Amino acid sequence: MAKIIVVTSGKGGVGKTTSSAAIGTGLALSGHKTVIVDFDIGLRNLDLIMGCERRVVYDFVNVINGEANLKQTLIKDKRVDNLFILPASQTRDKDALTKEGVEKVLNELAKDFEFIICDSPAGIEAGAMMALYFADEAVVVTNPEVSSVRDSDRILGMLSSKSRRAERGEDAIKEHLLLTRYNPERVAKGEMLSVEDVQEILAIPLIGVIPESQAVLNASNSGQPVTLDQDSDAGQAYLDTVSRLLGNTVDFRFLTVEKKGLLKRIFGG
Amino acid sequence: MSEPFFELKGSLFPLSVIHSSDLTLAGLQTALEKKLGQAPGFFHQAAMVIQLAPEQQNIDFAGIKQLFTALKLVLVGVTNASPEQKQQAQAAGLAVLRLGQDAKPTSSASTAAEKQNDSAATPVQQVPMHTKVVEQNIRSGQQIYAKGADLIVRGAVGAGAEVIADGHIHIYGTLRGKAIAGAAGDTSKRIFCHNLQAELVSIAGHYWLSDSLQGDFWNKAACIRMQDDSIVIGEL
Numbered sequence: 001m002a003k004i005i006v007v008t009s010g011k012g013g014v015g016k017t018t019s020s021a022a023i024g025t026g027l028a029l030s031g032h033k034t035v036i037v038d039f040d041i042g043l044r045n046l047d048l049i050m051g052c053e054r055r056v057v058y059d060f061v062n063v064i065n066g067e068a069n070l071k072q073t074l075i076k077d078k079r080v081d082n083l084f085i086l087p088a089s090q091t092r093d094k095d096a097l098t099k100e101g102v103e104k105v106l107n108e109l110a111k112d113f114e115f116i117i118c119d120s121p122a123g124i125e126a127g128a129m130m131a132l133y134f135a136d137e138a139v140v141v142t143n144p145e146v147s148s149v150r151d152s153d154r155i156l157g158m159l160s161s162k163s164r165r166a167e168r169g170e171d172a173i174k175e176h177l178l179l180t181r182y183n184p185e186r187v188a189k190g191e192m193l194s195v196e197d198v199q200e201i202l203a204i205p206l207i208g209v210i211p212e213s214q215a216v217l218n219a220s221n222s223g224q225p226v227t228l229d230q231d232s233d234a235g236q237a238y239l240d241t242v243s244r245l246l247g248n249t250v251d252f253r254f255l256t257v258e259k260k261g262l263l264k265r266i267f268g269g
Numbered sequence: 270m271s272e273p274f275f276e277l278k279g280s281l282f283p284l285s286v287i288h289s290s291d292l293t294l295a296g297l298q299t300a301l302e303k304k305l306g307q308a309p310g311f312f313h314q315a316a317m318v319i320q321l322a323p324e325q326q327n328i329d330f331a332g333i334k335q336l337f338t339a340l341k342l343v344l345v346g347v348t349n350a351s352p353e354q355k356q357q358a359q360a361a362g363l364a365v366l367r368l369g370q371d372a373k374p375t376s377s378a379s380t381a382a383e384k385q386n387d388s389a390a391t392p393v394q395q396v397p398m399h400t401k402v403v404e405q406n407i408r409s410g411q412q413i414y415a416k417g418a419d420l421i422v423r424g425a426v427g428a429g430a431e432v433i434a435d436g437h438i439h440i441y442g443t444l445r446g447k448a449i450a451g452a453a454g455d456t457s458k459r460i461f462c463h464n465l466q467a468e469l470v471s472i473a474g475h476y477w478l479s480d481s482l483q484g485d486f487w488n489k490a491a492c493i494r495m496q497d498d499s500i501v502i503g504e505l
Binding site: 153154158200203 | 408
C-alpha cells in the first residue's frame with residue numbers, strides 16, 4: 001500500500017516545495033518508487049525546483065478532467081530512477097481540484113508507487129485542505145521564527161480535524177516536524193528560536209533539521225533537488241530526514257555552531 | 270472484505286433544553302435571536318429540545334421547526350409533553366423525549382431508540398454532564414466550548430486558540446491562547462493552568478490581556494479567579 005505524505009506548513013516561503021523535492025528524491029535514491037504531486041495549482045513551482053519545467057505537457061487538472069491519462073502526464077526524472085513528478089496546472093486555480101478527482105488520481109498512483117509526496121500550497125484554504133485530506137503522514141515544514149511556528153500550529157489543528165482519517169475516525173495522521181533554515185549561530189545569539197523552543201510549542205516529533213545553506217538556493221536555481229548535492233550540509237540533512245522517515249534512527253547533525261578547524265581558518269571556509 | 274458494520278446502541282448526548290413561557294412564533298423568534306446575538310458561533314446547528322408545560326395549548330410545532338431551521342438550529346424534539354402535545358409534536362416529525370430517571374426509550378416512531386426497546390440492556394438515562402475533557406493539544410485557530418460544564422485540557426492551548434467554559438477551566442499544559450471561564454456569567458469560576466503565557470484570561474466577562482499578566486506568575490503555574498470585582502492571580 002502506498003504511503004501518502006503531505007508536505008505542508010500554513011505559511012508560505014518556508015521551504016515546502018524544496019523539502020518535497022528533496023525528500024521525494026531522497027526516497028527514490030533509497031530505492032523506493034516515488035511520485036511528487038504539485039498541489040499548488042496556479043502557482044506551479046515544483047517543476048522548476050526539479051528542473052523539468054520544459055517537459056510539462058499535461059498537468060494534474062488535465063488528469064482530473066480526463067483530458068489526459070496519468071502515463072502521459074507523469075514526468076520521469078532523468079537523474080534518479082524510480083522518481084516521477086505530477087505537475088500542477090499553471091493556468092487554472094485551486095477550485096479546479098475536486099475531492100473526488102483528487103481521490104481518483106491518488107488511488108491510481110497508489111497502485112504503482114510506494115510513496116506519494118503531496119506538495120501543499122501555502123494557506124489554509126481549499127488547495128491546502130485538498131493536499132492534506134488524503135494523507136497518511138504529514139511533514140510540517142517550519143522556520144525557527146514565531147509566525148511560522150504559529151501557522152504550523154494552525155495546520156496541525158487542521159490535520160487532526162479536517163483530514164479523511166479524522167472524518168472517518170481512523171488513526172490520526174502521523175505528524176513530523178521538519179525545521180528548515182536553521183542557523184545555529186543566530187540561535188546561539190538568541191536571534192532565532194531553538195529546536196527545543198519550537199518543539200516545546202508544537203509538541204510533535206522532530207524528523208529533521210535543515211541548516212540554512214547557500215546550497216539550497218543554488219539547488220533551486222539550477223533545478224537540482226538539494227539531496228543530489230550530497231556534499232552540502234543541507235543535502236546531508238535531508239538524506240538524514242529521509243532515513244528517519246523510513247524508520248531508521250539517525251543522530252541529528254548541524255544543530256550547533258561549527259568550530260572552524262585550523263586548515264579552514266588558514267584557507268578560509 | 271469484512272461484513273458491513275451495523276449496530277444500534279443507546280448513547281447519551283448533551284442537548285440544550287429551551288424553557289420558555291412564550292411559545293408563539295414571534296415570541297420564540299425574539300428570544301432566540303437575542304440569545305444567538307450574544308454568542309453567534311456557539312449555537313450554530315446546535316441540537317435543541319423544547320420543554321413544554323401542560324397549559325401551553327395549540328402550539329405550532331411545524332412553524333417552530335421551520336423557525337429553528339431558519340436560525341440555523343436543529344430542533345430535535347420536545348419534552349414534558351401532555352398526551353395531546355405529544356401527538357401534535359409527533360405529527361410535526363419531532364421526537365418526544367422524557368427527562369429524568371424513569372425515562373425509557375420513547376415511543377416516538379422516528380427515533381432509533383425505539384428499535385432497541387426489546388433488548389433494553391442499557392436503559393437511557395439523562396445524566397447531566399459536568400466536565401468536558403480534551404486529551405490533546407488545542408492548536409492555533411481551534412475553539413473549544415464546554416457548555417454548562419467545566420473544561421479540562423490535558424495538553425497545551427496554543428497561541429491563537431480559545432478555550433471557553435461556563436464552569437472552571439483546567440489546563441495541564443501551557444496556556445498560550447485565550448481562556449474564558451464562567452462564560453455564562455458566574456464569577457465564582459476559575460482558570461487553573463500549569464504554565465501561564467496567555468493572550469487573554471477572562472472570568473465572567475472581566476478580562477486581562479497578556480500585558481497585565483506579566484509578573485510573578487508569567488511562565489509559571491497559576492490560578493486565576495475573581496475577587497471583589499477584579500481578577501486576581503495566585504499560586505496554583
